[in-house]
Amino acid sequence: MESLSNIIVATKTNGKILQEKRLSIPTKTTRNSSVKVKRTSRPSINQNRIRQSTVHVQKVPRPSSNKVHAQDINSLSNNQKNISGLANDHKNRSLSMGDQNKTHDAFVHMQQVQLQVHPQRHQPQQLQQVQAQAHQQRVTSTTAATFSSCNSLRWNQTGQIVAGTTSGSNANQLKNPSCLYIDNNNTLYICDHDNNRIQKWIQGAITGVTVAGDSTGTQGSTSTLLKTPIDLTFDTNGFMYVVDNGNNRVQRFASGSSTGTTVAGTTASTNALTDLKQPTAIDVDNNSNLYILDMGNTRLVEWAQNATSGTLLISSSTLNNDYDILLAPNSSNQIYISDQGAHALYLWTFGASTPSMTLQPVNDSHNTLNNQMGMVLDPYGNLYVADRDNDRVVVYCANSTVGIVVAEDNNSVPSLKKPVALAFDSDLNLYLLSTNNGQVVKLPRI
Incomplete structure (x- = not known):
């Protein structure tokens, strides 16, 4: 069937219409014709096919x-x-x-x-x-x-002992341990605080190997001795940094060497930026810059490579009983601080006089932290803390200020009492370091 369609032809000059003509031309149409709209589908994240109109997605760079x-x-x-x-x-x-x-x-x-x-x-x-x-x-x-990922992460509440037996100074024992680190090979490094040594514990081993300090527990201030080491970390080059609390310094150890080099502080304990006073925690960035919690001086300082003095980042009387620090993963100038005395965690911006965020509430009958200590981050930005005097582990999901209990002691064997440090292995199994019995307990992920 034919019909007439009107077409308007316009003549434009410099963007203005000077003349219009209306033309009529015959066209053919088909009765009951329909227009088919093509719809596309793409797999959803769980691989199920979803019928969906075509969309334009702006990719995040x-x-x-x-x-x-x-x-x-x-x-x-x-x-x-x-x-x-x-x-x-x-x-x-x-x-x-x-x-x-x-x-x-x-x-x-x-x-x-x-x-x-x-x-x-x-x-x-x-x-x-x-x-x-x-x-x-x-x-x-x-x-x-x-x-x-916070809601989907679960761990078996029945753990297994992977390091330590009872409190003591033998190679298979720990005494008041204070820090825990796990490397690429799932090897454990433990600050054996009261034995003045760092113990390396290979997966499946029944005894540890002393990699820094004296294996018998002798303390001292020479390059091969330590005095109450309290924290450690590794940089991207494999150097180990130990907070030698009793000697007011940070010692660096090359892989395979038991001789340390002082890279921050001296044996003095003044408030000069060349010194440290009872340092308690350390972290390191990709450029091997050290961030040190100088608790005795109530400050956080940064020591660049080969520096002879530190740079003041935070100074506050609030930092008088703090235990651990972690560089914030989504910022170049913020850090998490575990304030044991105030029973709170802080997110603190460098140069600020007060924290920008405080984490303390817990969604549990024990609704606050109690003398919490060590912290660890998972790959998704969720923050875990050893809530020592509540005998549990609490997680603060990314972008949340209320904690969730993910592990706690219920007279379980082995005991989860008094956790002071946490770490993850390559399978995201959770490890707790306990001062109650000088043991490291592994909670398998489920």
């Missing part, structure tokens, strides 16, 4: 190198806000496919930046890659809530 730039940090901050907002209403509605992809890209970007900022203390690089891949395989929901 990824870092072009291993170096973290300011724009990456800003992008991460915005991405975290987006993820948090999406998670808040996931119970009431499903995300559109565009939101799913944006959220997924933002989460992956967040992981990349987090792991780049601080790979050694948070998790070794090889460990991070394994954990990130394992996490991707476990994602089964299309909502943003799964991306936090």
Whole structure:
């Protein structure tokens, strides 16, 4: 059947219409014809096919190198806000496919930046890659809530002893241990505080090997001796840094060497920036800059490589009974501080006189922390703390200020009482260092 269609022809000069003509031309149409709209589908995150209209997804840019730039940090901050907002209403509605992809890209970007900022203390690089891949395989929901991983992480409450027997000074014993670190090979490094030594414990071993300090527990201030070591960490080059609390210094040990080099502080204990006074915690960035909690001077200082004095980052009377520090993964100028005396965790910006955030509430009958001590971050930015006098482990999920109990002592065997330090291995099994019996207990992930 034919019909007439009108076409208007306009003549334009310099953007103005000078003349219009209306033309009528015959066209053919088919009765009962229909227009088919092509619909596309793409797999959801759990690989189920979802019918969905075509969408345009704006990809979140990824870092072009291993170096973290300011724009990456800003992008991460915005991405975290987006993820948090999406998670808040996931119970009431499903995300559109565009939101799913944006959220997924933002989460992956967040992981990349987090792991780049601080790979050694948070998790070794090889460990991070394994954990990130394992996490991707476990994602089964299309909502943003799964991306936090906080709700899906569980550990068996019946643990197994992997280091230590009873309190003592033999090679198979620990005495008032204070710190725990796990390397790429799942080897444990333990600050054997009262035995003045650092013990290396290979997986499956029944005894430890002394890698710093005297194996018999002799204390001293020479390059081969320690006095009440309280914390340690490793840099990306494999150097071990030990906070030699009783000697007011930080000692650096090359791999395989038991002779230390003083890289921060002296044997003096003044408030000069060349000295430290009862330092209690340490962290290190990718450039091997050291961040030291100088508790006796109520301050946080940074020591660059080969520096002869520190740079003041935070000075506050609040820092008079603090136990541990962790560089924040989503910032270049913030740090987590475990304030044992105030029963709180702080997120503190360098140069500020007060913390920008305080973490203290816990969603439990014991609704606050109690003399909490060591901290650790998982690959997803969730913060775990050893809540010592509540005999439990509490996690503060990324972007949350209320803690969740993930492990606690219920007269269990082995005991989980008095945890002071935490660590993860390559399978994200959780390790607790207990001062109650001088043991390290492994809680398998389930």
